[in-house]
Amino acid sequence: MTRRRHSDKQRGIALLEVMIxxxxxxxxxxxxxxxxxxxYAALSDAGQRAEATLACEKLVGTISTDAANVANYALAEGATxxxxxxxxxxxxxxAIPGAVISVVVxxxxxxxxVDISIRWTxxxxxxxxxxxLTAYIGS
Structure with a gap:
């Protein structure tokens, strides 16, 4: 059986292919x-947006059951x-760390x-x- 000898130019080509x-x-x-x-970042943003939407809807539900006192729900941004x-x-x-909330009635x-705004970074x-979210509450 004869062995083929590779030329010097062919040596190391397999190693080069593996490295590539x-x-x-x-x-x-x-x-x-x-x-x-x-x-993951997009999922985190979506989760916080969902929390904000649910929070807005919850407040609208609460205000709807207390429509006679709707003015008591006003909140300026940054106010106590x-x-x-x-x-x-x-x-x-x-639920939303760093949230800044305002409610304009x-x-x-x-x-x-009722205009509810929640912002955060x-x-x-x-x-x-x-x-x-903007809602109209009948009195």
Missing amino acids: ALVILGIGLLGAIGMQARA PNATIGPWVRETTA TPQARRSQ RKAGAAEIRQQ
């Missing part, structure tokens, strides 16, 4: 990790909440317009996220 394959695999894994991190709206504000800020003919330097 490892580089390509590494780039692919880094891309997958980056996508995972972005998906009164006893009527205080529990809801504490619950909301516990505008009396109209046979109803009141997910992390320092990130864009502000704002959830707003």
Whole structure:
């Protein structure tokens, strides 16, 4: 049996192919990790938006059952909440860290317009996220 001798030019080519394959695999894994991190951040944002929506809807439900006292639910941004709206504000800020809340009540003919705004930032330097809801409460 005769053995084929590889020329000196062919030596190490298999090692080079393996190294190139490892580089390509590494780039692919880094891309997958980056996508995972972005998906997690998007999921976190979606969760906080859902919390804000539920909080707004809960306040609208509470105000609807107490429509005669709708003016007591007004809250300026950054103001200290009164006893009527205080529990809801504490619950909301516990669910959404750093939340800044405002509730504007505008009396109209046979109803009141209630504008609820919750804003927060997910992390320092990130864009502000704002959830707003407008409801009309009949008196």
